[in-house]
Amino acid sequence: MGLAKRIIPCLDVNAGRVVKGVNFVDLRDAGDPVEIARRYDREGADELTFLDITASSDQRDLILPIIEAVASEVFIPLTVGGGVREVNDVRRLLNAGADKVSINTTAVNNPQMVADAAARFGSQCIVVAIDAKTNADGRWEVFTHGGRTATGLDVVEWAFKMQELGAGEILLTSMDRDGTKSGFNLALTRAVSDALNIPVIASGGVGTLQHLADGVIQGHADAVLAASIFHFGEYSIHEAKLHMMQNGIEVRL
């Protein structure tokens, strides 16, 4: 027995509410973030990830009191991402109670910021989020701005570069699968996880509990992230863990 594979529910937060869309559009309200965080903690979530998808920058700081409220009563690791542009944003989120900060678009625009943040706060709190999409040539390409902007970067090479700059973990989302409930992109997940020495979180596409198990067994993911299957009550975190355990995966019960 050893390290457990983690199940991480993801809360997409827009203007103070948890929402969920398909392929990053068509948002549907899923409830109050603090209440949802409490429920997932009770059900045995291993960590929680909050992604601030608020488009408008004047509403951006709404996430801080939410993180403060969650951190006062939920004692598991909290990751927060969305709109992190400078080292000072990392500091503000950590001070609000986040344990890790996820950096996405800024990592592409300014890779040095990842190195600076890791040097300042430690690799353990720097997660680089990568939105991957299969491009016209059939290659996996890094996209930014919620999947709208192509970067020309190869996903595996980019993930490796982020590891070398000091990222402590990679959150890998398949844009092709996100919100589709057709399962993780397993080949993509495996390619990235096998190329790196740091943990990789698989994200995008979970529709069934078997998809979570497949992410670990076939995708070689160290952790699996899902949103809608948990938000709308289809499955509890506990059911997901039991299913993974029945598939021979070590979990924390």
Place this chain on the structure above:
Amino acid sequence: MAVDIAVIDYGMGNLRSVSKALEHVAPAASVAVTADPEVILTAGRVVFPGVGAMGDCMAELDQRGLIDVVKQAAASKPFLGICLGMQMLFEHSEEGDVAGLGILPGRVLRFPAEAMFDNRNERLKVPHMGWNEVHQAVPHPMWNGITDGARFYFVHSYYVEAGNPELVSAFTLYPFPFTCAVAHNNIFAVQFHPEKSQAAGLTLLGNFVTWEGNV
């Protein structure tokens, strides 16, 4: 007035999680996150946390004149080291090839750079990140109410090799057994993060706020 619990703040990492968790388990206790030697040395008990790189942590402690303060606190009252706050108690770290406080004998080593595999032949990543089992080596008041083998949350790339096996209070497999908790008189120190380890972690912190520093 002296505080019940001082959390030593030397500018490294997020101490909010630690203080929030202590306030949660001991709502009546006064908890101060502080760099003030006077507050630390008059507190009832002291928590010594830490994240980041050991060289930076030691430099920050030194710059704030806290090295002797930590040594005095560790010699005199219930003292809990967490993560880097455990590693710094030892003599030396491979991370940056730096000296620690040398309060306890032993050194801090990195998990091997070459790929590690568990007994199912699954690759083990570094940092060691997530929930792993803590096997209690000896009974201790800090383990009261915690099942042997309970899972705690870890995130680290370096681990302690205690110079004296009698210091080891618990171990974890990754894939080899490494020391994840040490106990010596009034000192208890853990590699994992009790403040992020849900029920088991809160139980451990609850034990600390009532522990008188004896085994």
